Amino acid sequence: MSSTYILGISAFYHDSAACLLRDGEIVAAAQEERFTRKKADASFPANAIDYCLKTAGIQASQLDYVGFYDKPLLKFERILETYLGVVPKGFRSFLMAGPLWVKEKLHMEKQLRKGLGYQGPILYSEHHESHAASAFFPSPFEEAAILTMDGVGEWATTAIGVGRGNDIQLTRELRWPDSLGLLYSAFTYFTGFKVNSGEYKVMGLAPYGEPKYVDVILDKLIDLREDGSFTMNQKYFNYLSGLTMTNGQFQHLFDGPAREPEAKLTQREMDLARSVQVVTEEIMMRMAKTAHRETGSENLVLAGGVALNCVGNGKLLREGPFKRIWIQPAAGDAGGALGVAQLIWHRHLKQPRTVQPGKDSMRGAYLGPEYAPDEIETYLKSIGASYRRMERAELLREVANSIASERVIGWLNGRMEFGPRSLGARSILGDPRSAAMQKQMNLKIKFRESFRPFAPSVLRDRVNDYFDMDCDSPYMLLVAPVKENRRIPMTDSEQQLWGIDKLNVPRSDIPAITHVDYSARVQTVSRDVNPDYYDLIKEFETQTGCAVLVNTSFNVRGEPIVCTPEDAYRCFMRTHIDTLVLGPYVLRKEDQPEWQETGDWRKEFQLD
């Protein structure tokens, strides 16, 4: 019997992606931005689809189903009603968005067929159903409560439901314009960061601030109910009618106008960040309690952009009503491509779902392209690079030794990650024991603000020796406290330091990954999921006694994470990365020929 192939697509909003299932199993998944090198590329994911089909060795005509992750007409209806409700105030942004909607959304099928040359059925699922499916179906649970939270899809902004066996059911939703994602984005905008990507920075800034605006947010901005649902007071927001998130009234509540992007950060932004983070955690907690009450489950699965708030997730795990939590690594809209494909397989085709207890079916999120040694070598030869091919054990020893000598490593190994985090396939690695490492890596490699600490990768079997957690966190989506006995208390004079200067004070014996509040965004690494990365950390532990590495995404600020050996070499040569590892090949910066730059790349990524 021939296999059933299902292609899932998410596109035209942000972060386009494609995912391919063969008889229900995930064969490949990738975001379009990695191929086009355009961050959060929202265009039709032609390259990602092409990659998925090639990986399975099939043509588009061999696909049995194509699924799209939301319902464009429903979404258009929401846009239209919103604009009609605020005409003529909203007319300007309607003119901006309208033609795009007509062109891209209403002609979706035509585009899919034209783009794919595919004549079979195209099915649509609702946006939050796609998120919910991506959260439950690949999870390690037979049954679970489902919570999805984001900015907005068609109408829903939050959904609560339950997953059992091979189906999911959503039982409650919060609807536009009341949205936790948009509330967080409003503060992202107001603190001078970019909406849809700067939310992480707000979360990283929060530990420097005091929650002094929490009461104002709860009194004026939102009416929060016991069950976690809330109403946003549209008097202060501008996303219904304008092109910005907040309006002039908003600034009266928060001591002045929005911070200009790139302007110096002040204590006010830190306090704002802390306040919106506290409110977000409270809303997440109340929603989780509602989901728990309604399902009686001990398991919770999460997806939607808000599920990338790993500080909130960590708190849910420690203080919430659930025993176990699993979070879809591609929690944002890219993951919708996976969700809709799995909905077609399980719901539409009524195929059973088998769960291996304790094991999800995401394969560590290593679902993207990989490059064979001869492909890598052909490329390296073509540019005259200086490289050595090494045996595995020797390579791991040398790389671990380099890290211990404070060299920074660019590491490309195996299949690229699906989702926004680097998990040891496209990562920049460093020594977490080095206090100088964090500043050095932020400024000279990432070219970004230095207030964010890096994230640690730790051996799964050693996680509890370093952090107050003892569960899997394979996707770096849980924040946990650094163990008490590893902490270094601040002296009185250090306590007085202002905001970001505090970060330069070592807070633990792994200072490069310890935030000012002693927290860390943890990735646990298991040998059965990624043996090369596990063995590298193990070798580092053998040499140094430390079972942790600094792991940050392999890119510079504003650039998508590298995909190919060529992307990796380019990033290596443009930055202060000292050693590049491409599969079995090791390259030292000092041995490389002079790098010829084409175009103004710093301008391209807005680094100046």
Ligand SMILES: [Fe+2]
């Ligand atoms: Fe979404």
